[in-house]
Amino acid sequence: MRNPILPGFHPDPSVCRVGEDYYLVCSSFEYFPGVPVFHSRDLESWRQIGNALDRPSQLPLPPETPASGGIYAPTIRHHGGRFWIITTNTSGGGNFIVSATNPAGPWSEPVWIDLPGIDPDLAWDDDGTCWCTVSGTQVARIDPVAGKILDGPFPAWAGTGLQYPEAPHLYRIGDWWYLMIAEGGTERGHTVAIARARTPLGPYEPAPGNPVLTHRSTNRPVQSTGHADLVSTPGGDWWMVLLATRPKGNTPGFHVLGRETFLTRVHWLDGWPSVDPVVESGFFEGETRDDFDATTLAPQWISPRWRPDDSWSLTARPGWLTLHATGSTLDEPGCTFIGRRQEQHTMRVTARLDPGDGCAGLTVRLDEAHHYDLEVDGGQARVIARIGPLRQVVASRPVPPGPVDLVVASRPSESTGPDTLSFSAGDGPVLAELDGRYLSTEVATGFTGRVIGMYVTRGSAAFDSYDQTGIELSV
Structure with a gap:
């Protein structure tokens, strides 16, 4: 397997599967067009098929937008025959949703939602209820079409106590709701932690082995592992996409390509995910x-x-x-x-x-x-x-x-x-x-x-x- 699967500046990956097709998006920050959209059939080889935010009306970035401002941490999901992306414009407007029937576009105009926080996530219950989770970690019941908050936000699970609990993703897997977050900051202390509950609002039980993934304080060539998303294959296997860096040079090490998207395998043991270490492998020809x-x-x-x-x-x-x-x-x-x-x-x-x-x-x-x-x-x-x-x-x-x-x-x-x-x-x-x-x-x-x-x-x-x-x- 070639890893990273998306080399270079492709941070904060989010992935969803529709049938045998996988779709992935990343943060784009101050760059236009925004939120690159990728397609794959095997989770390893990816092709960019478009950008979700390819019109100025979708992506207002004023001249004073600072470097590393703009679009943070999109989440992509598929529900009701449509693709949905929720993300944050930190340089104006806050959280918003765009949707499309074709992931290559065109994507809709933004539907803004008055919900504080960054790194928003979408998840649907069996009855069609849509839950939006933001960093913090707060959960709200929303109408994604109108962009209205119907109930909440409510505090969910604040993590294990490390700084910056963020990048929440909420999943219904079997009889449980799992809430996965990143903690420890997006630098070398980055981690992935998870908890579960019987309802989206909790109470949440932390995984006994948290963090389920981190490379902090190791000599592994791949560092800063975190901001992850889970996806299952048609055959029932589970994988995780995540951001990580490949520092080079003497201490403290310098990562010049930015935070990249990696892939690693997930095993389920006693109702909790067990995540393989993230390995750099293969040469990305990338011509x-x-x-x-x-x-x-x-x-x-x-x-x-x-x-x-x-x-x-x-x-x-x-x-x-x-x-x-x-x-x-x-x-x-x-x-x-x-x-x-x-x-x-x-x-x-x-x-x-x-x-x-x-x-x-x-x-x-x-x-x-x-x-x-x-x-x-x-x-x-x-x-x-x-x-x-x-x-x-x-x-x-x-x-x-x-x-x-x-x-x-x-x-x-x-x-x-x-x-x-x-x-x-x-x-x-x-x-x-x-x-x-x-x-x-x-x-x-x-x-x-x-x-x-x-x-x-x-x-x-x-x-x-x-x-x-x-x-x-x-x-």
Whole structure:
């Protein structure tokens, strides 16, 4: 089995099964479109089929939305012939529900629900009663169509006493209601705990073996295991999807890809889940190439906060992605940027750029204050490092006019950091090599991971292709 099943910045997974098909969603934070939707037939190989929030009316993210703001922790469920997603816009509006008959979309406009808390969950009783559970942990009876609270919220189970009881999921399994939560914070102390009751409102009995999953204080390469969801197969086997990280480098370890989605097996013993340790396995080839020959952008392309229709085009120059500047710097919100999640620790990204009269390039982004840029402007290729309050042009050299290949590569560090990022333009030598630790959550803080993308900060520029390829060196 290949694990993680969704490498790169894919945190807070939630999964449901309909027949022999599985559907999974993840948090998207400040990126648009939001809430990526994936499909699988085997729980191991996943394909993104869309984004649940692909219209500005569904995803209002104002310019002041901070990095790691926006959309937190969606839950996906299937009931009554419809798919339902409930999630939280932490940058405006709070909790809301969207629904669809086809998980690939289109999804409905948001139905807002005046229920405090984050990480909302939906569960239905046999009589059709819908229960919504939020971090805290509070349970309310709701009308998901109207977005109304019918009863509650009521306190349920507060967990085992660790900090931040969150990510609740409520399940009816046999004669019991199980309430599974995450505790201990989403860092190295992350855990999964569970309790059960005869009704959704309790009283809840904690599992005698809590936490049922944690890798805290171990030397396992997979850490921060938590924020999990359960799913059963048509044959009656049980599995858990969860987020976890793969720290690299010397202490404290740096996770640069963000929190990723992993899979592990669940066994039931005496009415309680017993969860296997989470193992990293297999090499995720993850070759991603786009020649921009389609009429629409693939669903994997994301942009911070919004993507104005007049900022990009696939038709202005057929076979090319043309970008038009909407902001003058990557250091502030509002810049034209279209990127994809970095999915491998050891990888190479090549983008063919025709800069025209613009200032454009390829960037490795964590947030506005932490990014490395390789850009072409006025016949010069340069590498720029933005680390916190510091911004520096690291290297530059002339490049000939016309299209040029921009290359960003990552390889294991030979010193203490998680990796080394190298930057080159055209046929020339490597322009610069930079320490990858400064583009990590441990340095920048936050909840996301690296996104590598194309940008323009002046005029217009066009990209003929984008290729991200994993290199099997670090496995």
